[in-house]
Amino acid sequence: MAHSKEMTRIGVIGAGPSGMSLLYHLAKMELEGKHIPDVVCYEKQPECGGLWNFDWRTGVDEHGEPIHGSMYRHLWTNGPKECLEFPDYTFDKHFGKAIPSFPTRKVVLDYMNGRWKTVDARRFFRVNTNVQKVIYNPKENNFTVWARDQVEDKDLPLETFSHIIVSTGHFSVPNMPYFKGVETFPGRVLHSHDFRDARDFKGKRLLVIGSSYSAEDISLHCVKFGAKSIVCSTRSGPMGFKWPVQIQERPLLERIEGQMVYFNDGSSTEVDTIIYCTGYKHSFRFLPDNLRLKTENSLYPPNLYKGIIWIKSGNNKLMYIGMQDQYYTMTMFDAQSFWACRVILGETILPEKETMEADIARWIQKLENATSTVQEIDFQTEYVMDLCHDSGYEHNLDVKDMFNHWEETKIENITTYRDHVYKSKFTGTVSCKHHKPFMAALDDRYEDL
Structure with missing residues (x-):
């Protein structure tokens, strides 16, 4: 498939960890001297960070929109931070010291914000902006986006993009x-x-x-x-x-x-x-049926080549980031975003549709054969490593051994698994123990590391 000579303009919907990873890599590529396309990121919240932002409200917000976040006070990560650590921006680099392996929400959000600030990734996004509708225009081979400024309560001028990245997450619409x-x-x-x-x-x-x-x-x-x-x-x-x-x-x-x-x-x-606690539904009300991912929560949603490219419509220019059920989180989003950037810039060439369909079928068959937690972790590790190999991502993100140990400690005692410490794959630093066991630590302040 030859790289298109048409205008390239990217519309990103959602500035949570998935969308921000894509913006981060584009900004980093620009700093490295590459020419990147015009980028607009729409975020309906007043800040980036997605679900990692705590919103005390429930129901609807001041604009009449459903509250997006499901975050609660006193949340600690339920997996080791060493399994979500960015190789090019480690916890050591951000904090300058060892911190516990299971930090609170505020610590993780601060860490992610630190990485995004290194390349000024925020310059691409528009906050308090709600995408109302996206359509694909077959004749023009592009997309039209309708969006609304929620603060000014007005529709924005229509915008046209060659590529659309959907990174709105899937933990917002409850399954009841x-x-x-x-x-x-x-x-x-x-x-x-x-x-x-x-x-x-x-x-x-x-x-x-x-x-x-x-x-x-x-x-x-x-x-x-x-x-x-x-x-x-x-x-x-x-x-x-x-x-x-x-x-x-x-x-x-x-x-x-x-x-x-x-x-x-x-x-x-x-x-x-x-x-x-019955899970969430994938919901993309701003997309028509021919562009909308419809799936149960899965480690490999259907109709997405490499778990990213929507093959049913949109001429391979509609991409979903972060739609999988997850063991890997931040680093998987990072690998997906890097792969997507390479495709958009023409550095990774997509195969023919039949080849993509066969590849999807192969991965879904692999998933059907994964019948235990260990096998599911192996499956997602293989998926992440495949993305890295295909795109030339330069870091080894394989942390399945840590995930397996984490799962073992949970089975041993669900109340104490967060009291364990892990070693960074990228710096070799062993995390410190929190000053209180998890079940006795009642303070969620950022300072209470």
Whole structure:
């Protein structure tokens, strides 16, 4: 596929970690002397950082838009920072000292902002700007974007782009399954998307529905801050952790009668609050059907070549960054963004559509053969390394051994896995221990490293 001589102009939707990685690499390439296209990044929040920004509100914002973020107070990373460390901007470089392997949200956001500032990646984006609609124009082989300035409450002039990068994330639109009787429950019912502070549930008896990362983490945080008891209801079987005495597991919820909740095994209990930790839906309302990714949460979503290029429409110029279910996070987004930049600049040439379809099918078959956590980690490691090899990304991002150890420590004791320390792959620095064990550390201030 020959590199197009047409005008290249990039529209990026979303300035979270995925979108900012793409902006970072473009800015870095420009500093290295390369000519880069005109770039506009639309961000509907007042700041970059995506879900890592804490918004105390739930429901809608001051502009009538749904609150994007699902971040809650006192969040610590649930994976070692050494597994998300940028090779060209290490934690050592940013902080100038060793810090714990499981930092709080504020520490991670500060670290990411430090990297983006090194190349002034912020100059590309427009905050408080909400993309309303994107269409592909086949005759012109480009895209038209409708956007709205939320502060001024006005539509912006239409803009045209040769490429569109969708980096809006997929942890914003809650999946809320129905359970018989939930509408009559007298207590509070919420989704983890609207969970903000575990202290709200001190002394409460909770039902947590789900077996995802949010279910395990919210359960631990609520116990940490004084919840009386928690029952975790799971569809796919027990999570298999060594829980504190306040937490127990039950099979899937069957029905609700008053404050009594009944499970598929015939057991029941009384609760004060129900928290849905049932995941999120991929939602791209600004895209028409022919451009819209439709998928369950997956390590390899369909119809995306290299997990990035949308092959159903858009002449390979619509790209999605960060849409996978994740073990790898920041570094995977970084590898995807670098690969996407190389394609846009014509330095990586795409094969014919049939070859791309066959490659997608090959990866999906690999994923179907991955039936354990270890195999899933191996799968995503192979995917990330494939991107690096294909694009010439110069760093080795393989941290599967750390991920496997992390998973082992969680199984050993879910309350203590964050007390472990890890060694940076890129500097060799061993992290320091936090001055308090995780279950006793109640301060989320940036200074409380």
